[in-house]
Amino acid sequence: MRFEPNEDQATFLSVLDQMAEDAGAAWEVPADWSRFQWAAGLDRTLEENGFFDCAAEESLGPVAAAAMVHRLARLPVTLEVAASALLRPFLPKGLPRPVAVIDDSPAAPIRFLPVAASVLSLSGDAVRVAVLAEGDVRPVDSLFAYPMGVFARTIGDWQRLDADPNAVREAWRVALAAELGGTLRGGQDAVLAHVRERRQFGQPLGSFQGVQHRLAGAGTKIEAAYWMTLRAAQGVDPADSAVALGYVQNAATAAVYDLHQFMGAMGLTLEHPLHRWTYRARLLKSALGGPSGNFGLVARRKWRAA
Amino acid sequence: MHFDWTEEDRAYRARVRDFLHRELPPDWPEIARHGPGSRAQTDFSLEFCPKLAEAGLLVPHWPEDWGGADRPTWEHFILGEEMWAAGEPRGAQYMNVNWIGPTLMRFGTEEQKRRYIPPMAAGRAIWCQGFSEPNAGSDLAALRTRAVRDGDDYVIDGTKIWTSYAGMAETCFLLARTGGPESGKAGIAIFLVPMDTPGIEVRAIPSLIGHGDIHEVFFTGMRVPATARLGEEGEAWSIIRFALANERVGIPRYELSARVLEQMVEDLRQQGRFDDPVIQSRAGAAAADCEAARMLTYRVVDGKARGAAPGAEASVARVAVVAAENAVMDFGLDFLPEAFSGGARPAYLSHHERAIVTGIAAGAAEIQLNLIAHRFLDLPKVAS
Numbered sequence A: 001m002r003f004e005p006n007e008d009q010a011t012f013l014s015v016l017d018q019m020a021e022d023a024g025a026a027w028e029v030p031a032d033w034s035r036f037q038w039a040a041g042l043d044r045t046l047e048e049n050g051f052f053d054c055a056a057e058e059s060l061g062p063v064a065a066a067a068m069v070h071r072l073a074r075l076p077v078t079l080e081v082a083a084s085a086l087l088r089p090f091l092p093k094g095l096p097r098p099v100a101v102i103d104d105s106p107a108a109p110i111r112f113l114p115v116a117a118s119v120l121s122l123s124g125d126a127v128r129v130a131v132l133a134e135g136d137v138r139p140v141d142s143l144f145a146y147p148m149g150v151f152a153r154t155i156g157d158w159q160r161l162d163a164d165p166n167a168v169r170e171a172w173r174v175a176l177a178a179e180l181g182g183t184l185r186g187g188q189d190a191v192l193a194h195v196r197e198r199r200q201f202g203q204p205l206g207s208f209q210g211v212q213h214r215l216a217g218a219g220t221k222i223e224a225a226y227w228m229t230l231r232a233a234q235g236v237d238p239a240d241s242a243v244a245l246g247y248v249q250n251a252a253t254a255a256v257y258d259l260h261q262f263m264g265a266m267g268l269t270l271e272h273p274l275h276r277w278t279y280r281a282r283l284l285k286s287a288l289g290g291p292s293g294n295f296g297l298v299a300r301r302k303w304r305a306a
Numbered sequence B: 001m002h003f004d005w006t007e008e009d010r011a012y013r014a015r016v017r018d019f020l021h022r023e024l025p026p027d028w029p030e031i032a033r034h035g036p037g038s039r040a041q042t043d044f045s046l047e048f049c050p051k052l053a054e055a056g057l058l059v060p061h062w063p064e065d066w067g068g069a070d071r072p073t074w075e076h077f078i079l080g081e082e083m084w085a086a087g088e089p090r091g092a093q094y095m096n097v098n099w100i101g102p103t104l105m106r107f108g109t110e111e112q113k114r115r116y117i118p119p120m121a122a123g124r125a126i127w128c129q130g131f132s133e134p135n136a137g138s139d140l141a142a143l144r145t146r147a148v149r150d151g152d153d154y155v156i157d158g159t160k161i162w163t164s165y166a167g168m169a170e171t172c173f174l175l176a177r178t179g180g181p182e183s184g185k186a187g188i189a190i191f192l193v194p195m196d197t198p199g200i201e202v203r204a205i206p207s208l209i210g211h212g213d214i215h216e217v218f219f220t221g222m223r224v225p226a227t228a229r230l231g232e233e234g235e236a237w238s239i240i241r242f243a244l245a246n247e248r249v250g251i252p253r254y255e256l257s258a259r260v261l262e263q264m265v266e267d268l269r270q271q272g273r274f275d276d277p278v279i280q281s282r283a284g285a286a287a288a289d290c291e292a293a294r295m296l297t298y299r300v301v302d303g304k305a306r307g308a309a310p311g312a313e314a315s316v317a318r319v320a321v322v323a324a325e326n327a328v329m330d331f332g333l334d335f336l337p338e339a340f341s342g343g344a345r346p347a348y349l350s351h352h353e354r355a356i357v358t359g360i361a362a363g364a365a366e367i368q369l370n371l372i373a374h375r376f377l378d379l380p381k382v383a384s
């Protein structure tokens, strides 16, 4: 049991930290009041420097990949990291990214589809990929802070992968847990900064116990989710991935409510980035069955129920 | 980062389980029914702990000079998980092993060490901890029990409350005020007091939480020699901090909760009810709460094993442990209410009695949330 990163992981994560703190990843009030800001520059830098290959590298592995997803999800900008970092070992070499993932109905709006270069389908009993062409996809308006889209026409060129669909699904479950955990953490950091500074009744909001206890309760869950997700990435126990995703999804509802409460009216504007986190979390909290689906899966895996 | 056990850890756990399997009698569930403070379990511990000591499983993490083997932190922790999950056959003696012994080793005089540590290492010492008072619970520094110097003695007057194991203990680790009434944390000293000292009266308090667990202890003109003082006058607070830092995570309660949850699921399965998706989902949620508590606790243990300074992570872990205990307790109450009457499932009753304590004993959950807000989330101190 070792919670400290090894030397390579530590270097990897600290370089990632530096990149994440760089300009280009910071919040800017969007000129067009868009609900998300696609971080094309940071995405390219990560790709060019081989960051998405980390899961397959022996000294880094899926644990470092999950930590990377978590770290980048804390940013106010939007990136496709979860699928690229954790699923790459299963994907054909050179498959262009960003990768959109279909894990539910292919007819429903799909996250990242408008910016994706390829698409991975987990629906059905095989894993398939397709490279997207001009005109395949139509963007749709959405409540959520992701580029969302639907297929504009039927995709003909699906390639069936020689990968165990369950293993891919498992890695995807971990990826989503990491993404949601990081997203909540990013929102929480923004609200913590706010309640330390903002004063009412002559004192910082963060000195009121009614505020503190709710943030501390959520902070405990966000912290637990992080470690549970990293353990799930290592694949110690078959129930771990559903434990991690169900747990963080279950924590998300109250956490998101509280984050908006403590930001007051400012958090309801497009001038403050809080929505960038909360409207990602509000989508991810229902992924792959949501809390009840994932907790049910925990029960079936742990106790082999029907 | 690596979140699995080593082969040595597994072998060690197997050895502890094997020992428990051999040494716990068939009627152990009845012996353990009323908790570590009960007469039955205390008597049992006085036979069991010497055997543990013999097998090198009582104080393996202690230094060799005091009967230990300098074994790693993780082994001691695995041992604690297995003992608690088995119903704590060490009874009250887990306190000696975890923090009283190490605290005496660090701060005791030669005479105190020689007198008190060997019986602990042999598994034959029952202690109690006299901290809380009727008007000093969460605000421990408000304690009023007075120790007044009189020549070579101190005369101690006051009342302690919620004192676990006091009815059975031979020695009390007692906090009393040597400074003036307003001296706060700086005016407190520790006394190691034999419980048969004249002037002590113990009254058991009937409770929801097992036998012998909570008492009132009255000290009236009790005279103890100055050699009973541990450390200097005014040094109590820093010694207690050391003791807590050494203990850090407290009891690994999630381990028992996780195992009780297994039994509850098995009961539901036997009744043909475990196919209900609502029940499955709640069981999965409770299991996830146990795993959350486990991971946060392991993180603290890992820090201790690496020699890292104690931080607010221990409070984070404590809050998750409270959630885990409650999740399992409420799962049982919601889906197996019949098991809590008629005595068919003593293990559920014992677990229940442990679980309702978790958010209060050893620093209430709300105190932990205060500490998390301030030290982990870097929020300003609470507004007055």
Ligand SMILES: Cc1cc2nc3c(=O)[nH]c(=O)nc-3n(C[C@H](O)[C@H](O)[C@H](O)COP(=O)(O)OP(=O)(O)OC[C@H]3O[C@@H](n4cnc5c(N)ncnc54)[C@H](O)[C@@H]3O)c2cc1C
Pocket: B128, B129, B130, B131, B132, B133, B136, B137, B138, B139, B161, B162, B163, B164, B165, B209, B213, B214, B357, B359, B360, B361, B362, B363, B364, B365, B366, B367, B370
């Ligand atoms: C089973 C059991 C065994 C115990 N064993 C021992 C023992 O062996 N020796 C010993 O000395 N003590 C023992 N205790 C006492 C224990 O340490 C105290 O119960 C605990 O510190 C809380 O004090 P209190 O019960 O007086 O509650 P109070 O201090 O009166 O607090 C009651 C509640 O108020 C809230 N609260 C209090 N302060 C704050 C605050 N600052 N912010 C927000 N909320 C607050 C919390 O919800 C708290 O639970 C034991 C208790 C139990 C339940």
